[in-house]
Amino acid sequence: MKQKNDQFEVKVITGNEACAEGALAAGLRFFAGYPITPSSEIAEILSMRLPAVGGKFIQMEDEIGAMGAVIGASLVGSKAMTATSGPGFSLKQENLGYAAMAEVPCVVVNVMRGGPSTGLPTLPSQSDLMQARWGTHGDHPIIALCPHGVRETYDLTIRAFNLSEKYRVPVILLLDEIIGHVNEKVIFDKKEKFELWQRETPDVPPENYLPYKFTESDVPPMVSFGKGYRFHVTGLVHDETGFPTNNSEQIIKFLQRLNRKIDRYADDIIQVHEDSEEGAKIGLFAFGSTARSAKNAVNLAREKGVKINFIRPTVLWPFPQKHVARLADQCDCIIVPEMNLGQMAHEVEWASAGKTEVIKVNRIDGEPIRPSEILDAIMERV
Amino acid sequence: MLDYNKYLRQQKFPLIWCAGCGDGIVLKSMLRAIDKIGLSKDEICMVSGIGCSSRLTGYVDFNTLHTTHGRAIAFATGVKMAKPEMHVIVVTGDGDATAIGGNHYIHAARRNIDISVILFNNNIYGMTGGQVSPTTPIGSRASTAPFGNPENSFNISGLAEAAGASFVARGTVHDALILDKYIEKAIRKKGFSVVEVMTPCPTAYGRRNRIGDGVAMIKDLKEHSVSVRKASKMSEEELNDKVVTGILVDRERPEYTDNYNKLIERVKGSNS
Numbered sequence: 001m002k003q004k005n006d007q008f009e010v011k012v013i014t015g016n017e018a019c020a021e022g023a024l025a026a027g028l029r030f031f032a033g034y035p036i037t038p039s040s041e042i043a044e045i046l047s048m049r050l051p052a053v054g055g056k057f058i059q060m061e062d063e064i065g066a067m068g069a070v071i072g073a074s075l076v077g078s079k080a081m082t083a084t085s086g087p088g089f090s091l092k093q094e095n096l097g098y099a100a101m102a103e104v105p106c107v108v109v110n111v112m113r114g115g116p117s118t119g120l121p122t123l124p125s126q127s128d129l130m131q132a133r134w135g136t137h138g139d140h141p142i143i144a145l146c147p148h149g150v151r152e153t154y155d156l157t158i159r160a161f162n163l164s165e166k167y168r169v170p171v172i173l174l175l176d177e178i179i180g181h182v183n184e185k186v187i188f189d190k191k192e193k194f195e196l197w198q199r200e201t202p203d204v205p206p207e208n209y210l211p212y213k214f215t216e217s218d219v220p221p222m223v224s225f226g227k228g229y230r231f232h233v234t235g236l237v238h239d240e241t242g243f244p245t246n247n248s249e250q251i252i253k254f255l256q257r258l259n260r261k262i263d264r265y266a267d268d269i270i271q272v273h274e275d276s277e278e279g280a281k282i283g284l285f286a287f288g289s290t291a292r293s294a295k296n297a298v299n300l301a302r303e304k305g306v307k308i309n310f311i312r313p314t315v316l317w318p319f320p321q322k323h324v325a326r327l328a329d330q331c332d333c334i335i336v337p338e339m340n341l342g343q344m345a346h347e348v349e350w351a352s353a354g355k356t357e358v359i360k361v362n363r364i365d366g367e368p369i370r371p372s373e374i375l376d377a378i379m380e381r382v
Numbered sequence: 383m384l385d386y387n388k389y390l391r392q393q394k395f396p397l398i399w400c401a402g403c404g405d406g407i408v409l410k411s412m413l414r415a416i417d418k419i420g421l422s423k424d425e426i427c428m429v430s431g432i433g434c435s436s437r438l439t440g441y442v443d444f445n446t447l448h449t450t451h452g453r454a455i456a457f458a459t460g461v462k463m464a465k466p467e468m469h470v471i472v473v474t475g476d477g478d479a480t481a482i483g484g485n486h487y488i489h490a491a492r493r494n495i496d497i498s499v500i501l502f503n504n505n506i507y508g509m510t511g512g513q514v515s516p517t518t519p520i521g522s523r524a525s526t527a528p529f530g531n532p533e534n535s536f537n538i539s540g541l542a543e544a545a546g547a548s549f550v551a552r553g554t555v556h557d558a559l560i561l562d563k564y565i566e567k568a569i570r571k572k573g574f575s576v577v578e579v580m581t582p583c584p585t586a587y588g589r590r591n592r593i594g595d596g597v598a599m600i601k602d603l604k605e606h607s608v609s610v611r612k613a614s615k616m617s618e619e620e621l622n623d624k625v626v627t628g629i630l631v632d633r634e635r636p637e638y639t640d641n642y643n644k645l646i647e648r649v650k651g652s653n654s
Contacts, residue, residue: 029464030463032460051642051645051646052650054650058459060456060459060489061488062485064456065453065459065486068449068453069459069463070460071457071460072429072456072457072458072459072461073460073464075460076427076460076461076465076468078464078465080464095450098450225445225447225461225465226427226468228424230423230424230444232446234440243394243440
């Protein structure tokens with residue numbers, strides 16, 4: 001559904017549609033996927049939209065192949081993405097690790113549904129948070145974003161591409177079934193210009209190019225295959241030249257840089273929406289679709305005169321440790337509602353380092369956490 | 383004579399391959415074919431998976447992509463689709479392409495995407511120490527088939543043919559110069575092409591099955607190979623322990639990236 005005028009376009013669309021549109025706005029030119037509920041609409045929309053902009057869509061034979069194709073396309077210079085859900089996300093992990101290791105920019109959308117295994121295919125969940133961080137083997141860098149609404153899905157999809165290009169890292173966009181399928185009114189300002197980041201390219205001739213050079217920024221410049229810079233890309237631990245190494249010093253240097261390149265920029269990457277009140281002793285930490293209920297609960301509590309410090313991260317990895325530590329200093333408790341058995345509560349406990357009590361509010365039955373459930377948890381502490 | 387060094391990353395030598403391994407023979411054959419066609423090094427993207435043969439990409443001066451186990455063809459599909467003007471050549475082995483990567487292999491053949499696969503078939507997992515592979519002959523010994531392989535084996539070329547490849551040939555490292563021609567034709571062919579190369583692994587297969595060293599194994603290959611023409615006159619029983627060599631398939635079928643580009647033109651046309 002659409003309404004038009006000169007400056008604004010009003011649409012009623014789902015999160016999955018917003019994700020596809022955001023990706024196109026970010027310059028997506030290659031999508032490889034595999035059908036899986038509740039993410040399939042992203043593939044369906046892009047199969048229709050990509051050819052019109054000269055882009056390529058392919059439905060691969062499996063999720064593993066889709067992730068491989070995305071990496072191949074990115075290496076020849078296309079902005080590339082795949083989208084999946086729980087069981088498919090498990091299959092992405094192999095080549096997600098490759099993308100992290102070989103520092104290939106790409107975006108992986110996971111529209112979370114209930115797990116483990118085939119789980120609850122048509123119902124929402126937030127139980128892939130740890131898999132997003134640690135799903136692939138080995139110490140590796142990763143960024144994961146998590147929007148709480150349709151418009152934010154659009155914006156964060158663009159941001160996902162920007163971050164992946166800037167830091168040469170795979171970026172995971174964590175939607176859930178609610179965000180993916182909810183219809184919301186979205187207002188697009190046609191004059192709004194989005195800043196689009198591209199991977200930094202080398203300023204040296206091919207003979208001097210080191211594809212994994214140690215630079216001041218820790219993010220080596222990257223050139224596409226086929227531009228006269230012939231180099232080697234491998235999932236083996238490699239040195240600056242890109243070729244495998246077993247040298248202790250080189251291994252340590254490389255793996256430390258690989259992980260440091262995200263750690264050191266955490267403050268630039270992390271975004272947290274804070275809604276605090278002077279003197280509030282109750283903290284609330286919520287993200288994704290659960291943050292919608294949390295917002296509602298905060299309003300209801302405030303109507304009753306209860307003060308709340310509410311924080312809503314849109315970046316889950318790297319984890320907003322400093323924000324949580326501050327909240328822990330201010331509050332007597334932090335309530336963490338989430339649609340799992342407490343994956344983020346665990347991180348919040350770690351970040352608050354025993355300074356405050358962490359209260360879990362969980363649902364695992366495929367039903368959203370209702371505002372009243374969060375409100376109950378708040379009122380118990382008043 | 384061709385100066386192979388033109389295509390090699392000499393600083394990466396010596397090769398990791400064992401004495402008597404046939405992979406180097408295939409490497410040289412590939413370079414002769416590429417040189418004959420006259421492709422520039424910049425327009426070749428060589429993609430490999432995991433295994434002994436897949437280490438080849440480290441030694442050649444092209445755009446080289448050493449991927450995860452079995453996934454070379456999937457990565458190559460992304461490269462070819464996003465940049466169809468690139469010549470995409472996949473280097474893989476029997477385990478890599480037809481066990482863990484079997485799904486990608488048959489589906490790339492079905493799409494008939496313009497990728498050339500040079501498949502090194504040594505009937506064994508060499509790099510990991512001689513485990514049984516999908517092409518280990520029934521009864522042969524492997525480190526995970528100590529009492530003889532109880533499984534039937536794959537016909538790799540037949541698989542590609544049935545799945546829809548445009549070009550399929552099988553050769554051996556004994557007849558390296560004929561191999562050049564197969565590889566040349568495969569690269570020139572618009573569509574999915576496979577050259578299955580029978581190559582010995584004396585370390586992990588020959589010793590265990592008492593065939594002997596590399597030379598003995600190559601002689602053994604010679605004795606057991608028959609041309610397609612000869613094979614057509616032989617019974618199934620006679621062909622039981624034989625390797626049928628030659629061009630097995632050479633046909634015209636719509637190619638995937640071409641089809642997709644036509645689709646783009648059609649969509650753009652209807653939008654304007």
